[in-house]
Amino acid sequence: MLWKKDCKQVQDRGNAMYTDLLNSQGLERIYERHKVSCIQMKCGYGPYEKNSKEALRFRQKGNAVFGEKKWMHAIECYNKSICFAKDGSELMGLAYANRSSCFFNLKMYRNCLIDLGHAKENHYPAEKMAKLDERKAVCLRMMEEEIDRSEAYHAKLCYEPNENFPCFANVLKVANNTKHGRHVIAMTNIEVGKTVMVDKPYFAETINQKFQRCNICLKTETNLKPCKTCVYTMFCSQCEENDLHKIECAVNQIHYSTLGFISFRMVVIRSILIALNTFSGIDELIAGVEEMLLSDVTEVPESLSEPQTKYRAFFKLCPNPKQQTDGALQRKVYLIYKLLMESAEFAKKFNSDEHKRFLMHLIGHHIIIIKDFIRNDRYKTGTQGVFGEDIEVYYEHCMSIPASYFNHSCAPNAYITSQNGSTVCVSVRPIRKGEELCVAYDEHVLLEEKAERQQMIQEKFKFQCKCKRCESPLLELLSRKPSLRILSDCNYQSFIADLNAMDDVKSISRDQQESLKLNIFSLLKKYKNHNWLYEISRIIYSLYTVALIESESLERGMPYVGRVLNFDLE
Structure with a gap:
């Protein structure tokens, strides 16, 4: 015990x-098996130390991907090169310089300038330094002519932060009772599309995106720097000294x-x-x-x-x-x-x-x-x-500690997602003062009938759902009945067409993702006073689809439609 x-x-x-x-007795064998497993993994997946050949190989791979205009994928390759390069080596400086070109083409000019500085700090060849100075001058000029996108995709609260719970907007509070346990309620009316929580992780770790995210806070799309010892860990500037x-x-x-x-x-x-x-x-x-x-x-x-x-x-x-x-x-x-x-x-x-x-x-x-x-x-x-x-x-x-305070509903009025390392909560239905904010613990319940939903929740989360949709036969009937008004809406039809066109996530740019989210919330606002209908479920479910596409974009390389400057790569 x-x-x-x-x-x-x-x-x-x-x-x-x-x-x-x-x-x-017998616990020692567990540790022995673990040691054997580690040896096998090291033999099969190495190297695990700084390695100049690997640093060069990943930089060359990044150059090839850069030529395909897959900037995020190229950044991942250059990050690998940076991780395998010895600290302060010319190989590290060259990789930083190439990564700066990716940030430039993403219109993340501040990030570009930071990487140019990192390149100079890490023995970038003196005979090539004029190239970096030229790139810096172009970058500074572009910052005067265009909006810098370095912070464009960071979530922000739509209200002032709560004094005691800074991750919450000041329109929320945490309550507790025997029926709901700890839960979150609204202190005023909240409209659709309002970001009411932006929480940096209490602790986190990434496995498959270790060359794209900060190991401490999961932040991405930033100037990551490597661990000086191992080759699988990177940090953002805020977590570098952690x-x-x-x-x-x-x-x-x-x-x-x-x-x-x-x-x-x-x-x-x-x-x-x-x-x-x-x-x-x-x-x-x-x-x-x-x-x-x-x-x-x-x-x-x-x-x-x-x-x-x-x-x-x-x-x-x-x-x-x-x-x-x-x-x-x-x-x-x-x-x-x-x-x-x-x-x-x-x-x-x-x-x-x-x-x-x-x-x-x-x-x-x-x-x-x-x-x-x-x-x-x-x-x-x-x-x-x-x-x-x-x-x-x-x-x-x-x-995310505050995210654990939200209860489940199969007809949620909010949804929780990840955005650049933060756990974010956004309202998807109008929320009245004093009403509890609920989210779907598993987005798949949104499209299922009651029996399937109940089984899914019981098996995965070990409780029987008693939300208003599960407890009300009328609401359950409405949630399965098509709405001719919404189905005939040209905006809804356009939204469905956009969803169906997203089979290949490699072709979806970040701007297209943001545009789709705007269309989703436009529909949710338009039909905010309707009862819970199947089309409402489908619209909200699509938010999770977009979140998945954003994650896939990080892994496979985010394309961007716009001006491309092909700086000379090393």
Whole structure:
């Protein structure tokens, strides 16, 4: 059981350590299998060290993609070149210079100038320096003539931020009752299309977009810089000095290529590191955790503006902190515990039996929260992993504490998506003052009948949905009945035609994506007073389609229709 103390020690001394969660036989074999798996992955997926040949190969690949005008794909290749290049080498300077050309063609002129600076700082050849100066002059001229798109796709609140919950607009508040638990309600009427939450992740990690996103905050479309040790980690300028990756990098440099829980483990490790950074020492962390265990598990946080209040809110997401531990949880705790204790710096902090046992329970607590509340993209492979579990490949993990406060509805009035690393909530139906904001936990329920929706929610989220659409036979009937008025609307017909034309996401530019979103919200505003109809479901569902296309665009290279300047590449 989590957070159970040793009864014998309580009787003997009046105070006691937590029980040893890892005293079962056979756990050593789990760690041995993990080590073998890591060796196999290293042999099959290397190299994992700085490598000039790889840096050159990726830069040349980027040049080829650049010639096809796939700027984001080219940026990914140049990022790989930057990661494999030795720090301060000419290879790194050349890759930065080429990446600046991509930013220029994306009309992200500020980013272009930053990369020109990085190129000069990293031994860009002196005999070619005039090319960079010419590019800088053209860039500065274009900034005077056109709008700089460097910050064009960053989400922003439509209202002033909430003083205690800066990620929320000041029109929202978090409430709590026995029926709904923690939930979010509107403090005033909210129109369709209003961005009411923009939350940077409490912690996050990307697997498949590691050369496109900041390893700490998942920000993309920015001037990423590499880890100086490993070759699979990049940081934005705000996260460059963050110390979270230092221990992770030492724990295991090849975790990005592993599958199943092996990839999931690193986000748990990161959550433990954040807990340590939140308190001044281990004893203060223990005292804080023990106070939280004694207080109301359903409490609403006073704020999310300070590190300790954020961690308290995260810790309180565990619905039953003293629940029974099963064998699967025990094995996962064991592996993460062993990985952390491999770090000499970490082991020095947890050098007593009391601290080590506390760490075991803290890891278990974090695993339970992350398993239930973290937003991730994954798919099952049909094979089994180290623990005998079905392997799921995780693409991305993102922990948003405020997003966990939104309840589910099959007829939602808001939707949650990701935008450039942030978790964003936007209203999709009119919301009255005092009304709860609800989102669809799985967008596929929007288009399904009640029986299929109920089964989907029960299997995936372990509860029976009792939203107004599921509880009202009339609303369910209306949601399956076509609306001739909407179907005959030329704007709706144009919207459907645009959706059907998006089979090949490679042909969809970012401007076209933004235009489609504007059309979607225009339709939602036009029919805001209609009951929940099938066409409403389809329009809202399309928002998730656009979000998927945005993600696919990052992976495959975002095309852009406009002026192209083919600077000489190195």
